Amino acid sequence: MYGTGILKGLGVTLKHFVDTYIEDLRWLGRKRYGSPEGIAHRASKGSRGIFTVQYPEEKVPLPEEFRFIPFLVYDEGQEGEKILRCTSCGICAKVCPPQCIWIVRTTDPSTGRPIPDPAEYYIDADICMNCGLCAEYCPFDAIKMDHNYELASYKRMVFDKETLAKPAAYYESIRPINATAENAARAAKVAARAGKME
Ligand code: SF4
Ligand code: SF4
Structure with a gap:
C-alpha cells in the first residue's frame, strides 16, 4: 500500500x-x-x-579505536632522553594512501650507511585522512593514531618529528587494551630470543 x-x-x-x-x-x-x-x-x-x-x-568520551592524526611513540632512556621507536624503515610512508609522510634517514658520516633513526620525519596533517594504515603496518609500534582532534588552525599543519613525538605512557593512557597486548607480545619476543641464545 x-x-x-x-x-x-x-x-x-x-x-x-x-x-x-x-x-x-x-x-x-x-x-x-x-x-x-x-x-x-x-x-x-x-x-x-x-x-x-x-x-x-x-x-x-572517545572509544579506544578512535583515530586522529598519528604521533610517534618514544620510550624514555635511563637519563630521561627520548628514544623514538621509529627506525626510519619507511614502511608507513610507502603505505600512506595520500603520501603525506616524509622521512629522511640518518646516515653514518664516516661510512655513508643508513642508521635506523629518522634524521627528519614529517606528516602533512592537512592531507592526512586518518586512515590509520601507517599505525597498522609499522613493525615497531612506533607510530600510533592519536585521540587529540582539537587541532584546528589557520596555518598549514606540517608536523615535524619533535611535534609528533609523544611518550609511550601517553599511548598507554589513550589505548590501554592495545598497549597491554603489544607490550605482552614484545616481552614474549624478547623472552623467546633470550631462550634461543642460551
Ligand atoms: S614509524 Fe614505523 S613504519 Fe614508519 S618509518 Fe618508523 S618504524 Fe618504519
Ligand atoms: S593515518 Fe593514513 S593518511 Fe594519515 S599519515 Fe597515516 S597512512 Fe597516511
Missing part, C-alpha cells in the same frame, strides 16, 4: 521525540548536562531520544 513507508518513518520520528522527553524526566534533578555520568550515559547504547552535546564544554 502506498504511503506505509512514510507512516513508518513518521512513527520512528515520533518515537524519538517522545523518548527525548521521557529521558529528560528520568534525569530530572540529576546533573544531566556536563556531569561525566550524564555524558557517558548519552553516549552509550542505552541512551534514548535525541540529545545535544554542549561542545566544547562537554565532550563525548
